[in-house]
Amino acid sequence: MSLLTVGTVAFDDIETPSGRAEKIIGGAALYTSIAASYFVRPVNLVSVIGDDYPEETLGYLKKRGVNLDGLQVRPGEKSFFWAGKYYRDLNTRDTLDTQLNVLATFDPVLPPAYREVDYLMLGNLMPQVQMRVLTQLRRRPRLVVLDTMNYWMNSAMPDLMKVLKKVDVLTINDEEARQLTGEHSLVNAAKIIHKMGPKYLIVKKGEHGALLFQANLMFYAPALPLAEVTDPTGAGDTFAGGFIGYLAKTGDLTFDNLKRAVIHGSAMASFCVEKFGPERMMGLTPAMINKRIAQFAELVRF
Amino acid sequence: MSLLTVGTVAFDDIETPSGRAEKIIGGAALYTSIAASYFVRPVNLVSVIGDDYPEETLGYLKKRGVNLDGLQVRPGEKSFFWAGKYYRDLNTRDTLDTQLNVLATFDPVLPPAYREVDYLMLGNLMPQVQMRVLTQLRRRPRLVVLDTMNYWMNSAMPDLMKVLKKVDVLTINDEEARQLTGEHSLVNAAKIIHKMGPKYLIVKKGEHGALLFQANLMFYAPALPLAEVTDPTGAGDTFAGGFIGYLAKTGDLTFDNLKRAVIHGSAMASFCVEKFGPERMMGLTPAMINKRIAQFAELVRF
Numbered sequence: 001m002s003l004l005t006v007g008t009v010a011f012d013d014i015e016t017p018s019g020r021a022e023k024i025i026g027g028a029a030l031y032t033s034i035a036a037s038y039f040v041r042p043v044n045l046v047s048v049i050g051d052d053y054p055e056e057t058l059g060y061l062k063k064r065g066v067n068l069d070g071l072q073v074r075p076g077e078k079s080f081f082w083a084g085k086y087y088r089d090l091n092t093r094d095t096l097d098t099q100l101n102v103l104a105t106f107d108p109v110l111p112p113a114y115r116e117v118d119y120l121m122l123g124n125l126m127p128q129v130q131m132r133v134l135t136q137l138r139r140r141p142r143l144v145v146l147d148t149m150n151y152w153m154n155s156a157m158p159d160l161m162k163v164l165k166k167v168d169v170l171t172i173n174d175e176e177a178r179q180l181t182g183e184h185s186l187v188n189a190a191k192i193i194h195k196m197g198p199k200y201l202i203v204k205k206g207e208h209g210a211l212l213f214q215a216n217l218m219f220y221a222p223a224l225p226l227a228e229v230t231d232p233t234g235a236g237d238t239f240a241g242g243f244i245g246y247l248a249k250t251g252d253l254t255f256d257n258l259k260r261a262v263i264h265g266s267a268m269a270s271f272c273v274e275k276f277g278p279e280r281m282m283g284l285t286p287a288m289i290n291k292r293i294a295q296f297a298e299l300v301r302f
Numbered sequence: 303m304s305l306l307t308v309g310t311v312a313f314d315d316i317e318t319p320s321g322r323a324e325k326i327i328g329g330a331a332l333y334t335s336i337a338a339s340y341f342v343r344p345v346n347l348v349s350v351i352g353d354d355y356p357e358e359t360l361g362y363l364k365k366r367g368v369n370l371d372g373l374q375v376r377p378g379e380k381s382f383f384w385a386g387k388y389y390r391d392l393n394t395r396d397t398l399d400t401q402l403n404v405l406a407t408f409d410p411v412l413p414p415a416y417r418e419v420d421y422l423m424l425g426n427l428m429p430q431v432q433m434r435v436l437t438q439l440r441r442r443p444r445l446v447v448l449d450t451m452n453y454w455m456n457s458a459m460p461d462l463m464k465v466l467k468k469v470d471v472l473t474i475n476d477e478e479a480r481q482l483t484g485e486h487s488l489v490n491a492a493k494i495i496h497k498m499g500p501k502y503l504i505v506k507k508g509e510h511g512a513l514l515f516q517a518n519l520m521f522y523a524p525a526l527p528l529a530e531v532t533d534p535t536g537a538g539d540t541f542a543g544g545f546i547g548y549l550a551k552t553g554d555l556t557f558d559n560l561k562r563a564v565i566h567g568s569a570m571a572s573f574c575v576e577k578f579g580p581e582r583m584m585g586l587t588p589a590m591i592n593k594r595i596a597q598f599a600e601l602v603r604f
Contacts, residue, residue, distance in 0.1 A: 208510035222522035259604040300602040302561040
């Protein structure tokens with residue numbers, strides 16, 4: 001079924017304990033669409049870039065079945081740029097630089113063909129921009145997944161609350177779930193978030209895995225312990241891409257299938273962190289993905 | 303098969319975001335022996351207390367099948383006392399007071415009948431004291447489990463390395479595994495720890511669950527997300543009690559059964575944290591434990 005992802009396509013400078021990477025391709029919608037493309041095609045992408053983005057990357061995306069009809073290219077302008085540095089534990093990072101460039105005036109215009117999408121991934125963006133996507137839809141998608149962050153909770157909470165009312169799945173990390181609800185227990189936080197709108201909550205805990213909540217149901221997906229984590233950038237967006245891509249492929253929204261979607265998202269994220277940027281994700285095969293999913297199954301089997 | 307646990311029996315003052323508890327019973331060997339007693343009896347305990355310890359507690363332990371022949375009671379002296387305060391995230395705590403009292407001169411003398419024990423749990427104590435237990439054994443136990451902490455890594459590393467050579471299972475938290483090995487990746491840390499002696503490593507991650515490593519095998523046991531965590535004190539020792547108690551009951555040291563033992567330990571720990579001190583653990587039934595283990599199975603099933 002049809003899938004649309006809206007979010008950033010960007011350049012990143014990244015420093016981690018493993019090394020540095022300069023001006024590499026990144027952005028939530030890039031990671032999400034690459035991950036999703038292993039499960040469903042086309043992946044429709046809505047984003048904005050300057051005329052400085054590599055043709056090679058755009059060619060790669062097209063080859064992977066990512067439809068770029070909704071990708072605005074602004075002549076004479078520069079793409080969104082982010083620079084960050086991760087600390088040793090890889091869970092904390094400092095933003096060293098943010099240059100909004102084309103993102104400052106981003107208006108996500110959906111091509112007419114995208115307005116009846118079945119599966120919609122709203123990447124981390126200003127809540128007003130996320131809402132602007134929803135208002136262009138001609139009918140409600142089967143599933144709307146939204147990612148956000150503490151920055152919007154601090155600066156745009158009323159807008160965030162409005163958009164949450166229209167969302168099925170919220171993906172945030174544990175600290176953000178606590179901030180959003182004022183509840184330390186994730187079980188209680190999930191109950192409050194359900195009342196805000198999202199029927200499902202996915203709490204991303206990085207190396208500690210992910211939790212899926214629906215009403216009184218819970219599912220704990222571990223993260224695969226890895227010998228080397230090179231760069232966590234994009235892991236959450238990759239998770240979202242594997243998750244929604246698997247759901248779009250299977251078309252099954254039972255809790256049992258959502259669990260499998262979480263495992264598929266976790267497997268994709270476990271690849272993502274092995275190299276800088278999306279590099280590791282760009283050369284996968286279905287056999288490699290299936291092998292990793294089997295490792296996840298083995299990891300928790302008792 | 304026979305089980306021996308050596309460790310502290312103490313009084314604790316505990317402050318958590320849920321409230322305060324003053325001079326309640328505690329200590330690693332107390333938690334471990336109560337947890338283990340749900341799986342195997344007798345649980346042989348070696349520890350030391352002053353004459354200030356409640357008769358009621360000693361009576362309760364006996365009733366639960368805990369053999370106190372190895373519990374030294376020092377007339378006119380006071381039991382070990384610890385006071386601590388937990389922060390909101392419950393993962394960090396400050397020690398407010400430590401009064402070693404009887405523990406300062408603790409010499410763990412094993413009654414002759416304990417010197418051919420099959421399953422030995424060495425609770426967190428000075429590594430020299432842990433070694434003193436091992437030197438009294440007439441033959442190697444089937445399984446030796448050792449708990450330790452960063453304090454001994456900072457102050458008694460050579461002694462800790464000596465005792466680790468004689469241990470099968472090391473249980474520590476993730477930060478301690480990293481400190482002990484200098485490796486951030488737990489996969490790599492496990493490899494280094496295997497070379498130090500322990501064939502198995504269990505990394506306790508609190509609300510994020512526990513990891514079991516043996517050679518190239520890994521198992522991830524989740525923690526059960528709880529609506530309320532009242533007091534994490536003793537959760538690690540309770541985990542150890544459930545783990546070794548289940549192994550002593552089943553007598554099966556395959557990796558598959560060690561996984562089940564980790565789940566039993568996790569289930570016991572999930573009860574422990576629901577009330578202050580060991581209170582919650584003191585009123586369990588096999589049916590309650592089995593129900594919780596089923597919840598763990600459901601939590602990861604996909």
